[in-house]
Amino acid sequence: MGLASLRFRLLVLVMVAVLPSIGLLLAAAREGERRAEVALRGDAERLAQLVSEDQKRSVESAEGLLTGVSRMAALAHPIDPVRCQRTLADIRAQIPGFNNLSLVDEGGNVMCAATPFSSPISIAHRAHFRNAIGSGAFAAGEYLLAQINSRPSYYFAAPVFGPDRRLQGVVTAGLDLGAMQRRLEGHALPAEAVAVVTDATGRVLARQPAPVRAGERFESPLLAAMLRGASGLTRQRDGDGVERLYAHRPVRGPGDRPVMFVAVGLPTELARAQVRGIFLHTMAGFGGVALLAIAVALAMGERLLAAPLDRIIGAARRLSGGDLSARTGLSRRRGEIGELAATFDEMASSLEADAAARRRLEEQFRHAQKMEALGQLAGGVAHDFNNLLTAILSFGRFVRADLGEGHPSRPDVEEILASAERAATLTRQLLAFSRRQVLExxxxxxxxxxxxxxxxxxxxxxxxxxxxxxxxxxxxxxxxxxxxxxxxxxxxxxxxxxxxxxxxxxxxxxxxxxxxxxxxxxxxxxxxxxxxxxxxxxxxxxxxxxxxxxxxxxxxxxxxxxxxxxxxxxxxxxxxxxxxxxxxxxxxxxxxxxxxxxxxxxxxxxxxxAAPAGTARRGRGGTETVLLVEDDASVRALARRALAQAGYQVLEASRPSEARALVRRGAAPLHLLLTDVILPETNGPALARELLELRPGLRVLYTSGYTAGHLAGDDVTASGHAFLPKPFTPELLVERVREVLDGPPPAQRTQLHPLAGPIS
Ligand SMILES: Nc1ncnc2c1ncn2[C@@H]1O[C@H](COP(=O)(O)OP(=O)(O)OP(=O)(O)O)[C@@H](O)[C@H]1O
Ligand SMILES: [Mg+2]
The missing domain is CATH 3.30.565.10 (Histidine kinase-like ATPase, C-terminal domain)
Structure with missing residues (x-):
C-alpha cells in the first residue's frame, strides 16, 4: 500500500475523522482526573476534620474534668490523702478514656492520685506540669509513659489556685493512648489511607495503621508545617512508596492554643485509578468502535472505490497493451465510478469496432488488389492466347474443309479443333475474370x-x-x-x-x-x-x-x-x-x-x-469490298481467307498508313473496314474516323483480344461501331460482317446504342 494509494488515503481520511474524538476523550479524561483530585482533597479535608473534632472532644472533656477537679482541690485544703485518692478514683471511673488523675503541689510532687502509689513521685520535669505552671492555665504535655502504671499516655494539667489567688499546684489527667488508638481505628478509612495524631513535638499519639513503636516520631516532610499550627494540603510520597494527599490541621484547646495535630493522607492513586478505569473502559469501547469504523470504511472503500478503480486500471492497461476486448464490466454501476466505467467501456468498444472495421477494409483492399493482379495476369495471357487460338481454329477449319470427309487425317484435325475450342473456352473465362470480355x-x-x-x-x-x-x-x-x-x-x-x-x-x-x-x-x-x-x-x-x-x-x-x-x-x-x-x-x-x-x-x-439484340443471319456471305487492317499476319491471313471464301473482295493492310494509302489510291467502292483495335502508329478507332471522312458510308467492325471497354482512349462500342472479340471463328467473322453490312449506317447505329457507355 503506497503512500499515494487510494487505500492509504482512505485510511488517513478515516483517521482524520477519528482523531478529534480521541482528543475529546483525552480531554474528558483529564477533566475527570481534575475532578477526582478535587474530590480527593475534599475527602482528605473532611476526614482530617472528623478526626480532629473527635480529638477536640477528648481535649474539651479533659479541660472540663480538670477545671472541676482544680476547683474541688482549692476548696479542700488541707488535703486528706485517703479521701483525695478515693475521690479521684471515683471521678476517673466516671469518665472513660483517662487512665489517671492526680493532684500535684507547686513543686511537682504528686500528692494524691486515682491510682495509688507507694514511693514519692515528682513530675516537675514533665511538660504538662511546666506548661500549666508557666502559663497559669490549662495545658497539654507530650507523649509519655506514666510513672504510676507505665501506660502510654498524653497528659493535661490545670493550675489550682488558693483562696488568695495564689498558685497552689496543678491537677493532671492522663489520656489513655490505647483508647485514643481504638477510637481512631473506629474511623473507616479507605485502603492505604493514613491518619495520624501527634503531640506538639511530633511524637505519634495514635495512628492508623497502628504505629510500629510506641512513642515514635511522625517522620514526614509535612511535619514542620503541621507543627506550625497551620491547616493545609500536601502531596508527598511516603516511605512505603505510596503517594498520598495529606490534609493536616491542629486541634485547638482553650485560648485557641494547639494541643494536638492531626493529618489524614489518602492515596492519590485512588482517584486516578478510578478515572483511569473509566477512561480505559471508554477508550477500549471507543477503540473498538473506531477500529470497526476503519474496517467498514476500508471495506466499503475497497468495494465501492478501490476494487472498481483497480478493474478500470486493469482494463486500461490491457487496452493500452493492445487487447481491444478489454472491458471493465462495471458499466451498470451507478454514480461516478459507473459513469467512468461506462465511458471507458464505450471508448474501448468504439476502438474495437474501429479496429475491426479497419481490418475488414484492409482485408477487402488486399483481396481487391490480389484479384486485380490476378486479373492483369490472366487477361494478358488470355489476350495473347486469343490471337494464337484464332489462327489455330481458323486454319484448322480450312484444313478440315480441304481434307474432306473420309480423309485418314480428318480425325486428328477434328481432335486439334476440339482441343482448341476447349482452350478458347478457357481463355474466354479468363477474360471474363479479368473483366476484359465484351459485354452487351x-x-x-x-x-x-x-x-x-x-x-x-x-x-x-x-x-x-x-x-x-x-x-x-x-x-x-x-x-x-x-x-x-x-x-x-x-x-x-x-x-x-x-x-x-x-x-x-x-x-x-x-x-x-x-x-x-x-x-x-x-x-x-x-x-x-x-x-x-x-x-x-x-x-x-x-x-x-x-x-x-x-x-x-x-x-x-x-x-x-x-x-x-x-x-x-x-x-x-x-x-x-x-x-x-x-x-x-x-x-x-x-x-x-x-x-x-x-x-x-x-x-x-x-x-x-433498350433495344432487343439483332438476330444474326448465319453463314451468309456477300460480294462487298472489305478493307482488312490487322498487324498479326496469321490473323490477317485467316480473316482474308474466310472473307474471300464467303465471296467478299478483300483489301489487306498490316498498318494504318498502308490502309490510308489503299483508300486514297483505290477508286473502287469500299463497304466495310474490319480493323484490329490496337495497331502500330495509331489505333483502330482513330483510323476509322479518318477513313470515314474520306468514305462517309463506310461500315466499321472492330476486333480485339481485349474488351471494348479496355480499348484506346475513345470508347470502341460507344462509337456505335460493331465489335468482334477474339478468338473468332471464320463462321463468326463472316456472320458478323454480314450483320454489320446489313445494319443501319454508322450514324443511326450510334442512336441505337446510347447505353453502351457504362461498360468501360
Ligand atoms: N455453394 C458452395 N458451397 C461450398 N463451396 C463452394 C460453393 N461455391 C463455391 N465453392 C468452393 O469454391 C471453389 C471454387 O469454385 P469455382 O466455381 O470457382 O470452381 P469449381 O466449382 O471448383 O470448378 P468449376 O466451377 O470450374 O467447375 C469450389 O471448388 C468450392 O470449394
Ligand atoms: Mg464452379
Whole structure:
C-alpha cells in the first residue's frame, strides 16, 4: 500500500475523522482526573476534620474534668490523702478514656492520685506540669509513659489556685493512648489511607495503621508545617512508596492554643485509578468502535472505490497493451465510478469496432488488389492466347474443309479443333475474370432472368435439390448483359448443387436494396445508390476460413482433378464487377452458403431505350469490298481467307498508313473496314474516323483480344461501331460482317446504342 494509494488515503481520511474524538476523550479524561483530585482533597479535608473534632472532644472533656477537679482541690485544703485518692478514683471511673488523675503541689510532687502509689513521685520535669505552671492555665504535655502504671499516655494539667489567688499546684489527667488508638481505628478509612495524631513535638499519639513503636516520631516532610499550627494540603510520597494527599490541621484547646495535630493522607492513586478505569473502559469501547469504523470504511472503500478503480486500471492497461476486448464490466454501476466505467467501456468498444472495421477494409483492399493482379495476369495471357487460338481454329477449319470427309487425317484435325475450342473456352473465362470480355449490357429485369433459367436449373441440379425462387414484386431493372447474367446464375447454382451431394435446398431471391438499407452494412465497396440483389442460398457443406478468401481466384478449386476448373466463380466475379456490381459470400462449414450479387439499379426510363439484340443471319456471305487492317499476319491471313471464301473482295493492310494509302489510291467502292483495335502508329478507332471522312458510308467492325471497354482512349462500342472479340471463328467473322453490312449506317447505329457507355 503506497503512500499515494487510494487505500492509504482512505485510511488517513478515516483517521482524520477519528482523531478529534480521541482528543475529546483525552480531554474528558483529564477533566475527570481534575475532578477526582478535587474530590480527593475534599475527602482528605473532611476526614482530617472528623478526626480532629473527635480529638477536640477528648481535649474539651479533659479541660472540663480538670477545671472541676482544680476547683474541688482549692476548696479542700488541707488535703486528706485517703479521701483525695478515693475521690479521684471515683471521678476517673466516671469518665472513660483517662487512665489517671492526680493532684500535684507547686513543686511537682504528686500528692494524691486515682491510682495509688507507694514511693514519692515528682513530675516537675514533665511538660504538662511546666506548661500549666508557666502559663497559669490549662495545658497539654507530650507523649509519655506514666510513672504510676507505665501506660502510654498524653497528659493535661490545670493550675489550682488558693483562696488568695495564689498558685497552689496543678491537677493532671492522663489520656489513655490505647483508647485514643481504638477510637481512631473506629474511623473507616479507605485502603492505604493514613491518619495520624501527634503531640506538639511530633511524637505519634495514635495512628492508623497502628504505629510500629510506641512513642515514635511522625517522620514526614509535612511535619514542620503541621507543627506550625497551620491547616493545609500536601502531596508527598511516603516511605512505603505510596503517594498520598495529606490534609493536616491542629486541634485547638482553650485560648485557641494547639494541643494536638492531626493529618489524614489518602492515596492519590485512588482517584486516578478510578478515572483511569473509566477512561480505559471508554477508550477500549471507543477503540473498538473506531477500529470497526476503519474496517467498514476500508471495506466499503475497497468495494465501492478501490476494487472498481483497480478493474478500470486493469482494463486500461490491457487496452493500452493492445487487447481491444478489454472491458471493465462495471458499466451498470451507478454514480461516478459507473459513469467512468461506462465511458471507458464505450471508448474501448468504439476502438474495437474501429479496429475491426479497419481490418475488414484492409482485408477487402488486399483481396481487391490480389484479384486485380490476378486479373492483369490472366487477361494478358488470355489476350495473347486469343490471337494464337484464332489462327489455330481458323486454319484448322480450312484444313478440315480441304481434307474432306473420309480423309485418314480428318480425325486428328477434328481432335486439334476440339482441343482448341476447349482452350478458347478457357481463355474466354479468363477474360471474363479479368473483366476484359465484351459485354452487351441491356436494361433487364433480374427476376425475368431467374424465371428464364428456372427450368434449365431444375434439370441441372437434379431431383434431390429443392429449388425455390422468391422474386420480390416491383424490383427495378439493372443494366447487364443477359447472357452473362445467366452465366452467373448457372455457375452459382452448379456450385450449390456440388455442395449438396446428398440433396438439400437452393433458394434464389431477387429483391431491391434501397440506398440507405441496413443490409448494406456500411460496406464501402458496394456501389452507392439503389441496388438490386440476386441471392443464392444453399444448405450445403459450406466453406471454412481457409477456402473462403480464395474462391474467386482463377483455377482455385477444392474439387478433384478433372471435376472442376476453378474458373466458375472467377467468371462470376469478372462479370459482376465489370457490370459495376459486387459479390458477397457468407458461409461456414456445415452451415450452407449464401452468395449475393449486387447490381446497380438502372433508372426506370432506361428500359424504354433498350433495344432487343439483332438476330444474326448465319453463314451468309456477300460480294462487298472489305478493307482488312490487322498487324498479326496469321490473323490477317485467316480473316482474308474466310472473307474471300464467303465471296467478299478483300483489301489487306498490316498498318494504318498502308490502309490510308489503299483508300486514297483505290477508286473502287469500299463497304466495310474490319480493323484490329490496337495497331502500330495509331489505333483502330482513330483510323476509322479518318477513313470515314474520306468514305462517309463506310461500315466499321472492330476486333480485339481485349474488351471494348479496355480499348484506346475513345470508347470502341460507344462509337456505335460493331465489335468482334477474339478468338473468332471464320463462321463468326463472316456472320458478323454480314450483320454489320446489313445494319443501319454508322450514324443511326450510334442512336441505337446510347447505353453502351457504362461498360468501360
Ligand atoms: N455453394 C458452395 N458451397 C461450398 N463451396 C463452394 C460453393 N461455391 C463455391 N465453392 C468452393 O469454391 C471453389 C471454387 O469454385 P469455382 O466455381 O470457382 O470452381 P469449381 O466449382 O471448383 O470448378 P468449376 O466451377 O470450374 O467447375 C469450389 O471448388 C468450392 O470449394
Ligand atoms: Mg464452379
Amino acid at each position: 449490357p441491356r436494361v433487364l429485369d433480374l427476376g425475368e432472368s431467374v424465371r428464364g433459367v428456372e427450368k434449365m436449373l431444375r434439370r441441372l441440379i437434379g431431383e434431390d435439390v429443392q429449388l425455390e425462387t422468391r422474386i420480390a414484386p416491383g424490383t427495378g431493372p439493372v443494366l447487364a448483359d443477359p447472357g452473362h447474367v445467366e452465366q452467373v446464375i448457372l455457375n452459382l447454382a452448379l456450385n450449390a448443387r456440388d455442395a449438396m451431394p446428398g440433396g438439400g435446398r437452393l433458394i434464389l431471391e431477387v429483391a431491391e436494396v434501397p440506398a440507405g438499407a441496413p443490409e448494406r452494412g456500411g460496406d464501402p465497396e458496394l456501389p452507392p445508390g439503389p441496388l438490386v440483389r440476386l441471392t443464392l442460398t444453399d444448405t450445403g457443406v459450406g466453406m471454412d476460413e481457409a477456402t473462403l478468401p480464395r474462391i474467386f481466384e482463377p483455377f482455385f478449386t477444392t474439387k478433384p482433378a478433372g471435376k472442376g476448373t476453378g474458373l466458375g466463380l472467377s467468371t462470376v466475379y469478372g462479370i459482376v464487377v465489370q457490370s459495376g456490381g459486387a459479390i458477397r459470400v457468407r458461409s461456414a462449414p456445415g452451415q450452407g452458403s449464401t452468395f449475393t450479387v449486387y447490381l446497380p439499379r438502372a433508372p426506370e426510363h432506361a428500359a424504354a431505350a
